[in-house]
Amino acid sequence: MTSPSYNPDVLIIGAGLAGLSAANELQLAGYRVLVVDKGRGLGGRLAGRRIGGATFDHGAQFMTTRQPRFVEQVNKWVDAGVAEPWYSSVTGQPNSHVRYRGVPTMTAIAKYMAQGIDILRATRVTAIGHEDNGWIAILDNGASVSADSMIITSPAPQTIELLATGNTQLPNDKCARLNRIVYESCIAVMAILDGPSNISSPGALMLDVGPIAWISDNQQKGVSSLPAITIHGSAAFSAKYLDYDRNLVAKKLIAAAKPYLGANVLEFQVHRWRYSKPIVMDEHSCMLASEHTSLPPLIFAGDAFAGPRVEGAVLSGWAAAEALINC
Numbered sequence: 196m197t198s199p200s201y202n203p204d205v206l207i208i209g210a211g212l213a214g215l216s217a218a219n220e221l222q223l224a225g226y227r228v229l230v231v232d233k234g235r236g237l238g239g240r241l242a243g244r245r246i247g248g249a250t251f252d253h254g255a256q257f258m259t260t261r262q263p264r265f266v267e268q269v270n271k272w273v274d275a276g277v278a279e280p281w282y283s284s285v286t287g288q289p290n291s292h293v294r295y296r297g298v299p300t301m302t303a304i305a306k307y308m309a310q311g312i313d314i315l316r317a318t319r320v321t322a323i324g325h326e327d328n329g330w331i332a333i334l335d336n337g338a339s340v341s342a343d344s345m346i347i348t349s350p351a352p353q354t355i356e357l358l359a360t361g362n363t364q365l366p367n368d369k370c371a372r373l374n375r376i377v378y379e380s381c382i383a384v385m386a387i388l389d390g391p392s393n394i395s396s397p398g399a400l401m402l403d404v405g406p407i408a409w410i411s412d413n414q415q416k417g418v419s420s421l422p423a424i425t426i427h428g429s430a431a432f433s434a435k436y437l438d439y440d441r442n443l444v445a446k447k448l449i450a451a452a453k454p455y456l457g458a459n460v461l462e463f464q465v466h467r468w469r470y471s472k473p474i475v476m477d478e479h480s481c482m483l484a485s486e487h488t489s490l491p492p493l494i495f496a497g498d499a500f501a502g503p504r505v506e507g508a509v510l511s512g513w514a515a516a517e518a519l520i521n522c
């Protein structure tokens with residue numbers, strides 16, 4: 196039996212917020228879109244996990260809104276019941292931006308955006324190449340995709356690796372822009388507690404010094420029915436320990452979190468975000484990489500282009516769709 200193949204107008208690599216925003220825009224404009232993501236869930240760094248009866252947001256914890264179009268978008272998610280304000284003011288950060296959370300978890304937003312879009316999940320694009328009229332992508336299940344145009348939303352180092360698989364040559368200035376992008380890492384620990392935590396309402400704690408950057412109480416947040424916390428290691432701690440034994444590193448973070456917990460850890464899991472947030476970004480909201488080349492339309496998008504947060508990912512996805520429609 197031969198492997199199935201797909202023939203959309205546009206292949207989008209990544210079902211994070213950038214990929215899903217681009218997919219929605221393009222589908223509205225009449226393009227046939229296929230999104231492929233290596234993850235089992237939707238949302239990329241908007242990630243959730245269940246451990247026993249506990250539920251965790253272990254990637255992005257909330258969204259803030261700055262641009263009017265994104266404010267409007269978040270209001271639509273609130274109306275649809277997949278987002279709601281979580282808090283706007285905590286100790287050390289009085290009266291700052293409203294933080295919106297996904298309902299019941301952050302991934303609800305991605306699931307909502309994915310409605311009506313063709314998505315292959317748990318499917319990695321292992322190689323990309325091009326012909327005169329389009330792109331060919333090889334998937335890890337043996338199938339292939341031929342598409343007129345392609346949008347890639349993976350973190351820049353992974354995009355660079357993908358480009359190398361098919362020897363896709365970009366102009367030097369575009370390669371330099373991609374190579375300049377830098378991310379910080381984040382080690383996330385998800386721990387079930389034997390009782391409610393000591394973290395005060397609304398269940399969010401930001402720390403400026405030490406190995407921990409953030410602790411959230413998923414039970415207070417309304418994500419988990421059982422006491423369950425997410426600990427994010429600081430950028431310095433995560434960079435130092437990213438490739439160490441994950442359980443030993445988690446125990447260090449749990450020990451550092453002890454004064455805030457007021458309960459014992461029953462069970463924990465760890466996730467390593469190698470590319471957590473971009474700290475050196477491109478100055479444009481997406482990159483039309485095929486511009487001034489003979490390549491078929493190729494666009495890079497994601498939070499490294501329009502801002503290191505959920506909002507940036509969405510704005511970049513929209514910008515990518517617009518660039519493709521206009522090219």
Ligand SMILES: Cc1cc2nc3c(=O)[nH]c(=O)nc-3n(C[C@H](O)[C@H](O)[C@H](O)COP(=O)(O)OP(=O)(O)OC[C@H]3O[C@@H](n4cnc5c(N)ncnc54)[C@H](O)[C@@H]3O)c2cc1C
Nearest residue numbers: 209211212213233239240255256320349497498504505508
């Ligand atoms: C720990 C952590 C905490 C954060 N906290 C916040 C926060 O509180 N507020 C905030 O606004 N932002 C936060 N962020 C940042 C926010 O999550 C990101 O800015 C945003 O989700 C990025 O979306 P994206 O679509 O650009 O990328 P991603 O969500 O990373 O999507 C890229 C997708 O591409 C897929 N992919 C990559 N390579 C391939 C391949 N070869 N084949 C198939 N699929 C592939 C990946 O699986 C992934 O799903 C946080 C991020 C992390 C990691």
